[in-house]
Every structure is written in C-alpha cells, then in structure tokens.
Amino acid sequence: MSIILDHVNYTYSSGTAYEIQALKDINIQIEDGQFIGIIGHTGSGKSTLIQHMNGLVKATSGAIYFNGQDIYDEDFDLRNLRTKVGLVFQYPEHQLFETTIFDDVSFGPKNQGLTKDEAGLRAFEALKMVGLDESLYYQSPFDLSGGQKRRVAIAGVLAMRPEMIILDEPTAGLDPKGRDEILDLISKMHDEKNITIVLVSHSMEDVAKYVQRIIVMNDGSVMFDDCPSEVFKHYKELEAAGLAAPQVTYLMHELKERGIDVDTEATTVEEAKRSILKALC
Amino acid sequence: MLRDITLGQYYPADSVIHKLDPRVKLVGTLVYIVSLFLFKGPVGFLVITAFLALSIKLSKVPFLYMVKGLKAIMILMIITALFNLFLTPGETPIFTLGPLKMYPEGVKTAIFMLIRLSYLIVGTSVMTLTTTPNQLTDGLEKGLMPLSVIGVPVHAIAMMMSIALRFIPILIEETDLIMKAQMARGADFETGGIIKKAKNMVPLLVPLFVSAFRRADDLAMAMEARCYTGGKGRTKMKPLKYSGNDARAYLLTFVFLAVVIVLRIYNL
Numbered sequence: 390m391s392i393i394l395d396h397v398n399y400t401y402s403s404g405t406a407y408e409i410q411a412l413k414d415i416n417i418q419i420e421d422g423q424f425i426g427i428i429g430h431t432g433s434g435k436s437t438l439i440q441h442m443n444g445l446v447k448a449t450s451g452a453i454y455f456n457g458q459d460i461y462d463e464d465f466d467l468r469n470l471r472t473k474v475g476l477v478f479q480y481p482e483h484q485l486f487e488t489t490i491f492d493d494v495s496f497g498p499k500n501q502g503l504t505k506d507e508a509g510l511r512a513f514e515a516l517k518m519v520g521l522d523e524s525l526y527y528q529s530p531f532d533l534s535g536g537q538k539r540r541v542a543i544a545g546v547l548a549m550r551p552e553m554i555i556l557d558e559p560t561a562g563l564d565p566k567g568r569d570e571i572l573d574l575i576s577k578m579h580d581e582k583n584i585t586i587v588l589v590s591h592s593m594e595d596v597a598k599y600v601q602r603i604i605v606m607n608d609g610s611v612m613f614d615d616c617p618s619e620v621f622k623h624y625k626e627l628e629a630a631g632l633a634a635p636q637v638t639y640l641m642h643e644l645k646e647r648g649i650d651v652d653t654e655a656t657t658v659e660e661a662k663r664s665i666l667k668a669l670c
Numbered sequence: 671m672l673r674d675i676t677l678g679q680y681y682p683a684d685s686v687i688h689k690l691d692p693r694v695k696l697v698g699t700l701v702y703i704v705s706l707f708l709f710k711g712p713v714g715f716l717v718i719t720a721f722l723a724l725s726i727k728l729s730k731v732p733f734l735y736m737v738k739g740l741k742a743i744m745i746l747m748i749i750t751a752l753f754n755l756f757l758t759p760g761e762t763p764i765f766t767l768g769p770l771k772m773y774p775e776g777v778k779t780a781i782f783m784l785i786r787l788s789y790l791i792v793g794t795s796v797m798t799l800t801t802t803p804n805q806l807t808d809g810l811e812k813g814l815m816p817l818s819v820i821g822v823p824v825h826a827i828a829m830m831m832s833i834a835l836r837f838i839p840i841l842i843e844e845t846d847l848i849m850k851a852q853m854a855r856g857a858d859f860e861t862g863g864i865i866k867k868a869k870n871m872v873p874l875l876v877p878l879f880v881s882a883f884r885r886a887d888d889l890a891m892a893m894e895a896r897c898y899t900g901g902k903g904r905t906k907m908k909p910l911k912y913s914g915n916d917a918r919a920y921l922l923t924f925v926f927l928a929v930v931i932v933l934r935i936y937n938l
C-alpha cells in the first residue's frame with residue numbers, strides 16, 4: 390500500500406473574501422508500514438493535509454494516488470479507500486452516537502457491508518485492542534470519561550481493520566497517563582498489526598519517541614521531511630516556525646558547547662542517557 | 671476570527687459605508703425599500719438608481735459581490751416576470767400564443783417587477799455586506815429601545831439574536847466535521863431512498879445535538895461566571911454614537927425620500 394500526494398494545493402472558501410490557501414504544493418509519499426509524525430504550528434494545515442489522504446477533502450489542484458490509482462478518477466471507490474485508510478479526528482469522542490459502546494464501534498464494520506456477527510466480532514476485537522474494560526461494552530458511550538471515550542472512538546476506526554491509521558492529535562486534552570496509554574496503544578498497533586501510522590502531534594517528545602519519519606508543516610508547505618534526528622538538527626529553524634525540538638536536543642547541544650563530547654543527534658531521553666554516560670566514562 | 675462572521679456574507683473593507691452607524695444603514699435600507707414601491711416613472715427610477723449606485727461606489731465592495739444574491743432568486747424572477755407578462759389584463763394584445771395573451775400593460779408591470787426585485791436584493795446586499803451581524807443586532811437593540819418602555823424585552827431579543835447568529839457558523843462547521851468523521855467510518859449521506867437517508871442522518875444528528883447542548887450549557891455558565899444578569903444597568907464596550915457622517919447620511923436619505931415622494935405625486 391502506498392499513498393502519493395503529487396503537487397497538491399488546497400484553498401478554503403475559494404472565490405470569497407475569506408480565501409485561505411491551506412496547502413501549498415505538497416509532495417509526499419507514504420509507504421507501507423511506516424510510522425510517520427506530522428508536526429506544525431496551529432493553522433499550518435496538518436488537519437487539512439490528512440483529510441486529503443482518505444479523500445474526504447478534494448484537492449483544488451494536484452493528484453493523489455492510492456496504490457498507483459488516481460483517487461479522483463470517476464470510477465475510484467472512495468468509500469473503500471476510507472475503510473483502508475482510517476482517520477481518527479481531533480476530539481473523536483464528539484462523534485459517538487449509538488446507545489451502547491459496542492454498537493458504536495460496530496458502525497464502521499456494518500458500513501463495510503459485513504454481517505452482524507462479523508461486525509460484532511470486529512468490534513469486540515477492536516475494543517479488546519484498545520484495552521477497554523469488558524464490563525463497559527454495553528453501556529452508553531456518553532457516560533465514559535474523556536480518555537475512555539477517545540479509546541472507544543479509536544476502536545471505532547480500528548474495527549474496520551484499516552491498513553493505515555491517521556490520528557489527529559490523539560492525545561490533546563488528556564492527562565500524562567492517558568496520553569502515554571494512547572501512544573502505547575498506537576505503537577502497539579504499528580508493531581503488532583503492522584499498520585501504517587500517521588500521527589499528528591504538537592509534542593516533540595512524543596514524536597521523537599515513537600516515529601521513524603517526521604513531516605514538518607509550516608504555513609501550508611512541507612518544511613522538512615526526514616528522520617527525527619535529521620529534522621531536529623534544524624532546531625533553530627523549527628523555532629522560527631513556532632515549533633521546538635525535544636528538550637533533550639537542547640540539553641545535548643548545551644553539553645556539547647560546554648565541552649562534553651556527546652551525540653547531539655540523540656532525541657529521546659534513553660539515547661541521551663547512553664550518550665552522556667559514554668562521554669563521561 | 672475569520673470564520674466568526676461568515677454569516678450574512680460580510681465583506682470586510684475600509685469604507686464610509688462600513689463605518690456608518692448600523693442604525694443609519696437600517697433606516698436607509700428601509701427608506702430605500704419604501705422608495706422602490708413608490709416610484710412610478712422613469713425619473714423616479716433614475717433617482718433610485720443614482721442612490722443605489724452611490725452607495726455601492728462608496729461601499730468599496732466589488733460589484734460582483736452585490737449581484738451574487740441575484741443568482742439565488744433567478745428562478746423566482748423569471749416566474750414572476752412570466753406571470754406578469756401573460757396574466758395582466760389589458761385592451762389590445764400585442765402577442766398571442768394559444769390561450770395566452772400579452773398586453774402592453776403586462777410588459778410594463780413585468781419590467782417594473784423585475785426592477786423592483788433585483789434592486790431590492792442588490793440594495794439590501796449593500797447593508798448585509800457592509801455590516802457585521804453583531805453590529806446589526808446592536809443597531810436593532812438601540813433603535814428599538816424606546817419599545818422597552820411598553821414592556822417589550824428588547825435587550826433579551828437582541829441578545830438571543832446575536833447568540834443565534836454567533837452559533838450558526840459554529841454549528842455549520844461542527845456539522846461539516848462530524849459528517850467527515852462519520853464518512854471516515856464509511857457512513858453514507860448521499861445515496862438511498864428518503865427513509866434510508868433519514869436513518870443515515872442519525873449518526874450526524876445525535877452528536878450534533880449533544881454538542882449544541884454542551885455548547886449552550888458552557889455559554890450559559892460562562893455568561894453567569896462573568897456576572898451577566900440581563901440588560902439592566904449593562905453598559906457597552908463600544909456604545910453606538912452618531913458622528914458627522916451619520917448625520918449627513920440621514921440627511922441624504924431623507925432628501926432622497928422626499929424627492930421620490932414628490933416625483934410620485936407628479937407621476938414622473
């Protein structure tokens with residue numbers, strides 16, 4: 390599975406006084422099994438970009454290819470694409486609507502045309518994966534806590550068994566424990582099910598810890614697209630774009646300036662620890 | 671914020687008309703509408719056209735935006751014109767098509783009707799394009815204040831109006847978002863018969879209502895937390911005050927009205 394965005398542009402409210410070009414000439418290729426992080430300041434076009442990847446928003450110009458097929462072709466099955474590329478929106482708990490959690494999670498599989506049993510099986514599997522307590526399955530989703538609701542919403546997408554999952558700031562508004570649980574869940578989906586993951590995040594630490602590749606958005610364009618250690622080398626430019634590198638990066642640069650020979654490419658606490666120990670011993 | 675004012679197609683620009691007090695624009699629009707139904711002859715028509723052209727010129731809004739509203743009522747205008755053309759009785763028909771007869775009187779009323787309708791739309795657009803919904807409700811509140819003496823809850827009405835206006839774009843945005851989110855789960859809002867379509871709306875409507883109530887609740891709470899207790903003794907951050915330009919605009923408006931009335935009396 391691969392997704393290619395070729396010279397994609399997108400303009401909101403085109404032809405009115407409020408015209409905003411949200412995406413400018415985006416060229417991205419996403420391969421099977423990657424774990425990608427998208428970062429960028431507020432309003433840089435992250436949400437707009439990911440909505441292109443499953444065809445919810447149609448590019449003003451440019452083309453998008455899914456497995457080599459142009460998704461804007463007349464006979465391309467967009468609904469099928471959406472079940473293969475699952476998208477979890479920002480604050481997904483706001484879309485819950487069914488009377489029970491189980492029914493809500495089965496909504497996606499049912500739309501795929503599966504039988505009731507099969508849809509139920511998938512829902513069960515997905516709920517188990519997100520680690521929701523079994524006693525809750527037949528309760529109303531509206532009675533859950535924020536973190537639990539979010540898991541249900543993620544399960545709702547997972548239940549369609551997508552080959553790729555895109556998550557728009559899945560940890561926004563959660564406490565540190567809830568955040569770690571969600572991120573661990575996402576990384577588990579990647580490692581165990583080999584699902585391609587695209588994670589939109591504001592936290593450099595999270596991104597540095599989990600992803601293999603970072604796409605930095607700035608004012609609707611791709612600013613960097615590389616592995617974390619390469620991207621965070623440009624921490625000065627990132628700051629200029631309203632972002633920052635992980636705190637570890639700053640620490641390592643500071644240490645280097647003071648004459649300790651550490652590896653400034655370390656981006657996680659673990660790597661930093663090893664490098665500092667090595668330099669000191 | 672940009673999206674706060676998408677309703678009523680406000681067009682931001684720096685012009686004399688934009689800066690006028692909303693009350694002046696409300697009265698001006700009212701006078702303009704009255705004049706549209708007063709004029710009878712070509713001179714009156716010319717005066718009204720001049721008034722409209724002046725307002726458009728001063729407003730600095732591109733002419734294209736002004737006539738955009740016409741597109742929406744195209745069908746209505748065509749039907750009205752046809753009815754007037756063929757159903758106005760007269761003496762000597764100038765054109766016959768089966769049972770349909772067209773008289774010169776019909777042509778005249780049809781033309782008048784078309785002019786009135788299109789001028790009505792374009793004229794009111796001048797107001798909605800140059801005034802934000804909030805300014806409008808402010809203007810209405812202040813303008814209708816005298817009615818509160820006889821017990822009309824003017825402030826409450828204006829507050830409800832501005833909250834409703836404020837919520838429309840938010841709800842539109844929210845609908846769009848929830849719709850996309852459910853489509854990402856394979857929901858289908860387009861195909862199927864009417865019953866299936868209605869059923870398919872459930873995943874959209876339930877979250878929408880939940881969120882509307884949550885927002886209303888939050889807003890009420892936030893207003894109370896800031897000691898809102900209704901209109902009594904409440905002052906405004908930007909109180910409406912007439913300036914020299916407003917006085918001139920009023921003068922121009924009433925001179926215009928007087929001219930139209932005089933022309934009508936003389937059937938010009």
Ligand SMILES: Nc1ncnc2c1ncn2[C@@H]1O[C@H](COP(=O)(O)OP(=O)(O)OP(=O)(O)O)[C@@H](O)[C@H]1O
Nearest residue numbers: 401402409411429430431432433434435436437438
């Ligand atoms: N529905 C919309 N209508 C008009 N403009 C929009 C709409 N959605 C987003 N925009 C504009 O497009 C630009 C990109 O928005 P987008 O939501 O993609 O940013 P983002 O990177 O996801 O930001 P955030 O981190 O705040 O979620 C912004 O300038 C925004 O104001």
Ligand SMILES: [Mg+2]
Nearest residue numbers: 435436479557
């Ligand atoms: Mg966003």
